[in-house]
Amino acid sequence: MLLFILLLFTLLRIALLAVTGSEQIPLSSWPVVLFKGLWFDAVVASALLAPVLLYEAVLPNRWRVSRLHRSLRTLWLFFSVALLLFGAVSEFTFWIEFSSRLNFIALDYLLYTSEVIGNIRQSYPVNSILAAIGVVAATLTWWIRHRSSSVSLTLRQRLVMATLAVTAPTALLSVSSIDQMEGLKNAYADELSGNGLFTLAAAARRNELDYPKFYRMRPSAAVAKTLEGMGVARLHAASVQLANLHTEGARSSPYFKRVPKNLVLVSVESLSASFLGSYGSAEQLTPELDALARDGLLFTQVYATGTRTVRGLEALSLGTPPMPGQAIVRRLNNMHLATLGEVLEHQGFEPFFFYGGYGYFDNMNAYFSANDYRVIDRTDIPTDRILFENVWGVADEVLFDRVIEQLDQRRTSDKPFFAHVMTTSNHRPYTYPDGRIDIPSPGGRRGAVKYTDYAIGDFVRKARNKPWFRDTLFVFVADHCASVAGKTKLPVANYRIPLIMYAPGMLKPGRYQPMLSQIDIVPSLVDALGKAGKQLFYGRSAFEPGPPMERAFISNYQELGYLRKGKLTVLLPKRRVETFDIDAKTLEATPAPVDPQLLDEAIAYYQSASEEFRTGHLVAPFYLSAATAKSRQ
Numbered sequence: 001m002l003l004f005i006l007l008l009f010t011l012l013r014i015a016l017l018a019v020t021g022s023e024q025i026p027l028s029s030w031p032v033v034l035f036k037g038l039w040f041d042a043v044v045a046s047a048l049l050a051p052v053l054l055y056e057a058v059l060p061n062r063w064r065v066s067r068l069h070r071s072l073r074t075l076w077l078f079f080s081v082a083l084l085l086f087g088a089v090s091e092f093t094f095w096i097e098f099s100s101r102l103n104f105i106a107l108d109y110l111l112y113t114s115e116v117i118g119n120i121r122q123s124y125p126v127n128s129i130l131a132a133i134g135v136v137a138a139t140l141t142w143w144i145r146h147r148s149s150s151v152s153l154t155l156r157q158r159l160v161m162a163t164l165a166v167t168a169p170t171a172l173l174s175v176s177s178i179d180q181m182e183g184l185k186n187a188y189a190d191e192l193s194g195n196g197l198f199t200l201a202a203a204a205r206r207n208e209l210d211y212p213k214f215y216r217m218r219p220s221a222a223v224a225k226t227l228e229g230m231g232v233a234r235l236h237a238a239s240v241q242l243a244n245l246h247t248e249g250a251r252s253s254p255y256f257k258r259v260p261k262n263l264v265l266v267s268v269e270s271l272s273a274s275f276l277g278s279y280g281s282a283e284q285l286t287p288e289l290d291a292l293a294r295d296g297l298l299f300t301q302v303y304a305t306g307t308r309t310v311r312g313l314e315a316l317s318l319g320t321p322p323m324p325g326q327a328i329v330r331r332l333n334n335m336h337l338a339t340l341g342e343v344l345e346h347q348g349f350e351p352f353f354f355y356g357g358y359g360y361f362d363n364m365n366a367y368f369s370a371n372d373y374r375v376i377d378r379t380d381i382p383t384d385r386i387l388f389e390n391v392w393g394v395a396d397e398v399l400f401d402r403v404i405e406q407l408d409q410r411r412t413s414d415k416p417f418f419a420h421v422m423t424t425s426n427h428r429p430y431t432y433p434d435g436r437i438d439i440p441s442p443g444g445r446r447g448a449v450k451y452t453d454y455a456i457g458d459f460v461r462k463a464r465n466k467p468w469f470r471d472t473l474f475v476f477v478a479d480h481c482a483s484v485a486g487k488t489k490l491p492v493a494n495y496r497i498p499l500i501m502y503a504p505g506m507l508k509p510g511r512y513q514p515m516l517s518q519i520d521i522v523p524s525l526v527d528a529l530g531k532a533g534k535q536l537f538y539g540r541s542a543f544e545p546g547p548p549m550e551r552a553f554i555s556n557y558q559e560l561g562y563l564r565k566g567k568l569t570v571l572l573p574k575r576r577v578e579t580f581d582i583d584a585k586t587l588e589a590t591p592a593p594v595d596p597q598l599l600d601e602a603i604a605y606y607q608s609a610s611e612e613f614r615t616g617h618l619v620a621p622f623y624l625s626a627a628t629a630k631s632r633q
Contacts, residue, residue: 187489255507286453301516338620357378579595
């Protein structure tokens, strides 16, 4: 079993190296990857075999030679081999999707078996794969069984087995760390030098990282001074009175002819900027969005904060820099925060959150409901309206039709509305209704992008016939990119997302060139609507007077990046820091010396945001005021 485990993990690593290719990982690095990988494989093998050694150490000799025990041992061997093969196949498909060893994403997906298993069944020939695994496992079991024998063990042999079962994994695990995967100066190579089960266990331990414990810190007074010096005017709930909030509003912006009454924010699943013709693509996958960009305001340099939908929803509702570990959407104590919905609701808006799937996934329903959005998901769409669906949700056109229907049926027609719409079609298994576009379903990522674009165009055309259209600002933005794989852990180009604002008669067509972070969208929308409250967010409005901030936050669940002045400063666990020069045209990264000023700024943002959430200072001030008044009564 030890030899089988090591051989299987090595063959898997070789297969992943071959799939990734020598363009991403030079052939000269392959031996180092294989050698480092063998170390992690040995650590995992010691843990997997420890229970077997303990079992053998305590099993009586008379049972060991019995026919029943031999049959049970053969059955155990078959299922063990089959499970290891299944894990290898699973990790191979995970790498194809995420270019990563098993990590916190895989850990989260274990909680949503319905969607994940359904997605796998719709994307791969599962029955054929399972049958092949069964045949291979049976063959290996037969081969091993006929070359093994049951022998009686002496007391000394039992003690050796028991000692190995305890000391081997204890010793190896005590001197091994996920950080040992690093050092090859190539993110692909670092990932492949690890072991999927090892990284999965590490993700379980690091899923929620305590910022003060793991990251570089500065005194609170110095952090506040740095943010103040950068013009960050954010006021937290404990120190602000709503009456004192003030905004210049879009009335002073050269982009708006008049102030919108309503807001529709569409966050599109996995839509990289590189897919759109308006961002340079020649594939002609997004004619509808490109048309909206020509007639609206196109933001050319916008960067997502993370790699998952929950991270995008966090940025587009809270305007907060990403925190290590889980997004706030999935954390405890995330109710009544100063979200865009809470801020607008307090000023007379009716906030909605529309989702085409089941909103229990990633805690979306609970989060948005707890922050006073009216949630409408797949369960609220009548069966006879669903012309097409897959495991992730209804087709985007079905979702958009539901949005229009609900906005038409609002109880108070004069009340302004804010609708946040989260799409699902641009996701594996990439299936959609036939006859809509010229790429048959399933059309892979290209087909899914083109179908989502079709659905958005259809939505805008239908909305154009509604009385509320002329007073509504439409915003189209991605939650994150389609892929964040790259030679560095935070490849800047793979965080670039599209942002288009569209409001005929209100918004002047144009291009906004300065860099924006996804967290800047929330205060920009508050500004565009001419409402108060943008000081409650860490982001900075694109429409406020003065020079733009031009900085962005990009992260995964551990690495926290701060992009400014052509440099990417990365905060890492164990209080480590890395800096890269970012090429202005290619966005390629080159290691560089740490810039002390940019490091101070990065720490100020990330440390402050983590502290504010932990201490409850992201709670909406008007909610605190209402709670205080109620307690006094």
